[in-house]
Structure formats: C-alpha cells, structure tokens
Amino acid sequence: MSLVSSKEAIGKLIPQQLPFVLVDKLIEHGTDHIISGFEVPAQHVLVASDGRLTEAGVIEHFAQTIALHQGYDYFLRNLTPPTGYIGSIKNFEIYQLPRVGDELRTTIKILQRLFGVTMVSGEVTCREQLIAIGEMRTVIAKELG
Template sequence: MSEPIIDSAEEILKLIPQRPPFVLVDKIYTHSENEILSGFTIPEDHVLLNNLGQLSESGIIEHFAQTIALYQGYYYYLQNLPAPVGYIGSIKNIDIFELPKANQEIRTKVIVLNQLLGVTMVSGEVYLGEKLIASGEMRTIIAKDSE
C-alpha cells in the first residue's frame, strides 16, 4: 500500500466539518475525480468504542460518512474553497461483518456513483488489512449555506 497523501490531523481537520473527539478519519491514501481511499487508526479512548474495545457499528457508519466528507473537502481544497458541511441523507444495504479494535487501522474506499445539486450517492467498502469488514451505499447532502 502506498504512503498517504495526507496524514496530518491538522490538515485533515481543514477538510471535514467534524471536530475531536468525533473525528473518524486521519489519512487520505488516494483521491481522484470519483474515488477516495481514507484511513483511520482507532484511538484507545475513542468515544465510539464499545465495552469490548471495538469500534461500534455506528462508528463504522460514521467513518464511512466522514470518508465522503473527506472526499468532498479535498475536492474543495484543490479549488481553494472552504470545506462544505454535509449531512447523511440515506443509508442503504449496509453490511457490517466485523468490528475493528482500538489501535487497528481501517481503510475505506468510496466510489462516487452520482453527484448532482449537492447530493452525492456513493458505494463504499471498509477494510481491516485486506479483509472486507463492511460495505454499503450512502447518500449525503451538502448544506445549502455551504455551497
């Protein structure tokens, strides 16, 4: 796997609206016109860990959503524009096969299926190493005051 193109928490925070302790992305490995590969090393004290020290299902879904925000934020950054604020519009066909543990890195590949008028439809896959641990589709909506 290649080195990340961005792995600075300070730089990542410029690209997404979320703030600690609710940040679930810390790297961009690749970014293109319709795809991103993000990474997140799960801290031992993250607020979305369950009592077994695993990232919860809601944490995986939020990581997926923040990967979309990171895709959009980096796209705006490349155009010298501030990162937009967005919301989850819908979640479809989410399957979670395994919960990662603290100190493990998950990587999420998001492919943009459709993007129109501030609405972005994507498919995504979350990996722990080479193992697929979650997949699904999500629609996000950029807030009108962010455009």
C-alpha cells in the same frame, strides 16, 4: 504513503472535530473515488467497553470518508470545505467490528452527484479483510436552503 496524514490538515478538510473525528489519513483521491485510513484509538467516544469500534463508528467513518473527498475537492479549488449530512444509508452490512489499534482502509466510489447530493458505494477493510460494505447519500448543507 498518504496524500494527507496530519490530523491538523484532516481537521481542515472535514466539518467534524475532535473527539468525533473518524478519519486520519487521505491515502488516494480522484474525481470519482477516495481511499481513507483510520487507526482506531483506545479513547474514542465510539469505542465500546470491549475495545471495538461500534457499528455507529463504522458508519460514521464511511460518511467522514465522503466528507473528506468533498473537502479535498474544495481545498484543491481554494474553497472552504462544505458541511454535509447523511441523507440515506442503503444495503449497509457490517461483518466485523474493528478493535482498538486496527487500521481501517475505506474505498468510496462516487456513483452520482446532482444538486449537492452525492450517491456513493464503498467498502471498509481491516487487515485486508472486508468488514463492511454499503451505499450512502450525502447532502451538502448549503444546497438545502
């Protein structure tokens, strides 16, 4: 069961819009973690001709899961979700690329938040198999100026 599974509701929690959305479910949310889901659609701009989500798509899905965590935090406080950017990617390994129709499940753990910078570690699974792990830092745009 998902906390949020409506594409319209997800669209209000993240800055990305169609056709670039790479999360479609908020499965679990806590102050220091989130679990998201995404079913890889056939017509997505980041699906290659071989029917697999590209490496960039896996990384962007990971980043959008972080954005979903921040967006849902803001939503719970009746605030407008912020726009953020990837600050850095570290130790990111992709073991397998998912195919069209596959359901990704991504777990992100918040390691640190300071002055609008969020540092996380996480993993992406597909069919209960680990397909990617890594660390990422994101920066909230309003904190840049």
